Amino acid sequence: MTTVETFRDGKRGRWRCLPCSSRSPSSARVSRRPRIPSLPSRQYNTSKAKALASTYKPQLLRFYEHVYWCLPWLGVAKHGIGFRQPKGITADDRYLSVWVMIDQTDDGSFAAMSRERRVSAMFSRYGVDLLRRLTAMTSAASDADLTGFSVVLSWPKPGLPPTGP
Secondary structure, eight states: OEEEEEESOOOEEEOOOOOOTOOTTTTTTHHOOOOBBBBOOOGGGGGGHHHHHHHHHHHHHHHHHHHHHOOEEEEEEEEEEEEEOOOOSSOOOEEEEEEEOOOOOOOHHHHSSOHHHHHHHHHHIIIIHHHHHHHHHHHTTTTTEEEEEEEEEEEOOSSSSOOOO
């Protein structure tokens, strides 16, 4: 899969995602197109939020497909992509947010790190790239109705059984 993106500075970039050799043709990931785990439209209670969700749905789907196909160790949480309003805020400020679960069960070096190093490693490995991709959406980054961006990274503590997003 090759995707062409147009960035805020007007340059076009191309990223290519090659299928992982461990995937089999009978895999559920290969056999069906992923459904975007975005917030349901009924959860958007203002016209501003509904307009943002409908305007950027195609871009959010492309972003989700990139995570789904190219970053298989990340899973987007249920209703994990959308235009959220921070808790406790009465104004209709909307943030383009993504919440991902990180599977690090096979990474022994991750379990050996201190908590502070694990947090730093997760943000360096995944947070920066996801935030860059969110802000690279040309029209979303320049939309006056969008207040900001957020990336939430979650992962189980080492030694716990893995759970799905």
